[in-house]
Amino acid sequence: GAGVSQSPSNKVTEKGKDVELRCDPISGHTALYWYRQSLGQGLEFLIYFQGNSAPDKSGLPSDRFSAERTGGSVSTLTIQRTQQEDSAVYLCASSLAPDRLVAQYFGPGTRLLVL
Amino acid sequence: GNSVTQMEGPVTLSEEAFLTINCTYTATGYPSLFWYVQYPGEGLQLLLKATKADDKGSNKGFEATYRKETTSFHLEKGSVQVSDSAVYFCALSDPNSGNTPLVFGKGTRLSVIA
Numbered sequence: 067g068a069g070v071s072q073s074p075s076n077k078v079t080e081k082g083k084d085v086e087l088r089c090d091p092i093s094g095h096t097a098l099y100w101y102r103q104s105l106g107q108g109l110e111f112l113i114y115f116q117g118n119s120a121p122d123k124s125g126l127p128s129d130r131f132s133a134e135r136t137g138g139s140v141s142t143l144t145i146q147r148t149q150q151e152d153s154a155v156y157l158c159a160s161s162l163a164p165d166r167l168v169a170q171y172f173g174p175g176t177r178l179l180v181l
Numbered sequence: 182g183n184s185v186t187q188m189e190g191p192v193t194l195s196e197e198a199f200l201t202i203n204c205t206y207t208a209t210g211y212p213s214l215f216w217y218v219q220y221p222g223e224g225l226q227l228l229l230k231a232t233k234a235d236d237k238g239s240n241k242g243f244e245a246t247y248r249k250e251t252t253s254f255h256l257e258k259g260s261v262q263v264s265d266s267a268v269y270f271c272a273l274s275d276p277n278s279g280n281t282p283l284v285f286g287k288g289t290r291l292s293v294i295a
Contacts, residue, residue: 070224099282109270111282125282157225159283169215170283172225 068092070173072158078179079148087143087176089158097161098141099170100133104154112156115141148180183208183275187286190268194261194293202256202289204245204271212273214238214247214254215283219268228256228269261293 071090079085091098100112111125115135126132130148135141145152155177159170188203206212216228216238229238234249243258254271271286 101283101285108287109272109283109285111284114282122282159225169227169230171227172217174224 070158070160070171072156072173072176074176075174076177076179078181080181081150082147084144084146085148085178087145087156087178089141089143089173091139091141091158091160092171095160095162095171096138097163097168097170098135099159099161100141100143101157101159102154103157103175107154109157112143145178148178150180153178153180183212183273183284185271185273185284185286187269187271187289190288190290192289192291194291196263196293196295197260198293200256200258200261200265200291202269202271202291204254204256204286206252206254206271206273208252208273208275210275211249212275214245215272215274216243216245216254216256217270217272217285219270219288221267225270261291263293263295266291266293 070092073088096117098115102110102112113133114122130146133143155175157175158173161168161170184207186205213232215230217225218228219225229240231238231247234247237246245254245256268288268290270288272283274283
């Protein structure tokens with residue numbers, strides 16, 4: 067079946083602009099995660115959604131970052147007033163359940179470049 | 182807190198050589214352990230996993246054994262191929278973390294030359 071999809075695949079923006087990144091998880095997966103992959107920092111957890119529960123935002127680096135998940139499916143990560151240090155690959159993952167035994171499946175990522 | 186430490190790369194091997202990528206972890210509970218692989222230009226793919234002590238995960242000729250006594254999950258392959266060139270990430274999921282985000286190592290880049 068279809069995997070996790072993300073759009074756009076690449077985004078170039080100017081410092082100070084807002085960007086929206088989209089994630090479409092695997093159908094039926096209730097848990098959705100956003101991670102950021104940047105040079106020198108590895109992979110960092112950003113935010114997590116599970117069903118209708120309040121999201122875990124503990125990994126968001128600043129209040130310029132926010133995310134929502136509509137209808138328990140598609141998620142949008144928004145970065146306001148982008149800064150050059152926001153340049154990274156943003157990865158979305160989904161899993162059948164928020165259970166440590168269950169693997170997470172990743173999308174191809176959105177490569178963000180802030181000029 | 183939870184953490185994963187991987188051997189630093191890059192690792193360069195000749196085809197058919199034996200591969201070991203070391204991974205050790207720190208966790209408060211009994212985590213599940215994963216190896217993910219990222220091929221050039223592609224997203225992260227699950228390679229293998231182990232969910233309890235002494236479990237061995239295996240896939241595509243790669244193996245890793247969950248060693249609780251040494252808190253390790255080293256990745257091995259007996260004979261690497263050029264197509265194995267990629268970045269390999271060790272990760273854990275801690276049951277004491279309510280929402281189970283993965284904690285990743287920094288990744289190890291493997292280059293296999295013919």
